[in-house]
Amino acid sequence: MWKNNPIAQHLGIQYPIIQAPMAGGASSPELVAAVCNAGGLGSIGAGYLSPAQLSEQIDAVRCLTAAPFTVNLFVPESADLAANADKIANMQTLLKPYHQALGLESTPSPHTALPNFAAQMAVILEKQVPIFSFTFGQLSPEWVEQLHRADITIIGTATTVAEALALEISGVDMIVAQGYEAGGHRGTFLESVSKSSIGSFALIPQIVDKVKIPVIAAGGIMDSRGIIAALALGAKAVQMGTAFLSCPESGISATYKQAVPHSRDQDTCLTRAFSGRWARGIENQLIRDLADAEIPDYPLQNSLTRELRQAAAQQSKPEFLSLWAGQAASLTNTAPAAQLMAEWVHGVESGLSLLK
Numbered sequence: 001m002w003k004n005n006p007i008a009q010h011l012g013i014q015y016p017i018i019q020a021p022m023a024g025g026a027s028s029p030e031l032v033a034a035v036c037n038a039g040g041l042g043s044i045g046a047g048y049l050s051p052a053q054l055s056e057q058i059d060a061v062r063c064l065t066a067a068p069f070t071v072n073l074f075v076p077e078s079a080d081l082a083a084n085a086d087k088i089a090n091m092q093t094l095l096k097p098y099h100q101a102l103g104l105e106s107t108p109s110p111h112t113a114l115p116n117f118a119a120q121m122a123v124i125l126e127k128q129v130p131i132f133s134f135t136f137g138q139l140s141p142e143w144v145e146q147l148h149r150a151d152i153t154i155i156g157t158a159t160t161v162a163e164a165l166a167l168e169i170s171g172v173d174m175i176v177a178q179g180y181e182a183g184g185h186r187g188t189f190l191e192s193v194s195k196s197s198i199g200s201f202a203l204i205p206q207i208v209d210k211v212k213i214p215v216i217a218a219g220g221i222m223d224s225r226g227i228i229a230a231l232a233l234g235a236k237a238v239q240m241g242t243a244f245l246s247c248p249e250s251g252i253s254a255t256y257k258q259a260v261p262h263s264r265d266q267d268t269c270l271t272r273a274f275s276g277r278w279a280r281g282i283e284n285q286l287i288r289d290l291a292d293a294e295i296p297d298y299p300l301q302n303s304l305t306r307e308l309r310q311a312a313a314q315q316s317k318p319e320f321l322s323l324w325a326g327q328a329a330s331l332t333n334t335a336p337a338a339q340l341m342a343e344w345v346h347g348v349e350s351g352l353s354l355l356k
């Protein structure tokens with residue numbers, strides 16, 4: 001009984017396969033809706049979207065599907081401009097040659113502000129988004145109460161057992177267990193990333209044994225083999241990001257789309273070079289060049305590299321792009337999302353019948 005299991009029923013979906021929220025463009029409305037229409041759960045990665053952009057994306061998804069979907073946000077973190085002043089000045093000097101190489105005349109400027117979290121949440125509540133997920137921390141009791149009062153399911157992200165227990169106590173309904181293999185930013189919020197780097201095979205069963213709420217496995221799951229393994233470890237659903245990156249519906253640049261399936265198992269690394277927060281991506285020149293640099297805190301570094309990343313995407317220069325991807329990126333299949341979903345569902349069903 002993997003499909004229509006209790007977690008799938010709770011989420012209102014057929015198959016417990018969640019397309020990971022991917023802030024920065026990958027989780028386009030087309031991708032979200034394609035996954036929803038194929039019986040999974042699509043997620044809008046809205047961490048960097050203004051309230052107006054988020055509202056538009058929700059409407060765009062609703063034009064393409066009547067099925068439930070998720071909106072995902074970043075729990076706000078602040079950075080101290082004054083405390084980072086030396087690192088910022090140093091980074092501006094370091095980034096100058098890259099700006100020049102890309103034909104940018106501006107000096108990278110630092111901002112501490114991400115879109116206003118309360119205003120983003122207001123859109124989610126107003127639009128009655130059925131499922132809300134978040135990463136980088138915990139929600140305040142007030143937000144948990146407001147979401148639950150609006151009948152919105154809440155999913156938090158944990159990278160350790162301690163984080164999963166803290167999230168459970170805070171009142172979330174489900175937990176994403178994010179293994180070390182995972183592409184994109186680490187959700188880590190209690191201890192250092194080096195103390196929270198646990199592979200999915202070790203993390204999932206340990207969280208499953210410690211919490212009473214359903215666990216969603218994330219990190220390195222690329223096909224039906226990974227889905228079966230995650231279910232066998234006790235997860236009730238999977239959240240897959242990298243596996244959807246190179247679909248035609250994904251919103252990333254063509255250069256990035258090509259780099260993902262062409263990478264090897266050894267090609268990704270954790271870096272703070274692009275945002276100031278640890279994240280996994282395909283190693284490239286900018287990551288190597290900044291490996292020993294003093295990186296300003298998130299989100300300051302994110303703002304300092306924004307222009308550079310946008311120009312690199314436009315000019316098809318993968319050596320300066322944040323190519324977020326997980327350790328199993330080479331297993332990427334570039335087929336449309338509906339085809340991937342159908343293949344995985346078929347693979348899980350045949351695999352499970354073989355195991356009987």
Ligand SMILES: Cc1cc2nc3c(=O)[nH]c(=O)nc-3n(C[C@H](O)[C@H](O)[C@H](O)COP(=O)(O)O)c2cc1C
Pocket residue numbers: 020021022023026045046047072134135157178181182183184185218219220221239240241242243324325326327328
């Ligand atoms: C390009 C990219 C962007 C991501 N952005 C987010 C995000 O905005 N919010 C979030 O909770 N997780 C984000 N993640 C992490 C995913 O939720 C998930 O943990 C990860 O994709 C699982 O590992 P996998 O990439 O090996 O499937 C992102 C992952 C990728 C690859």
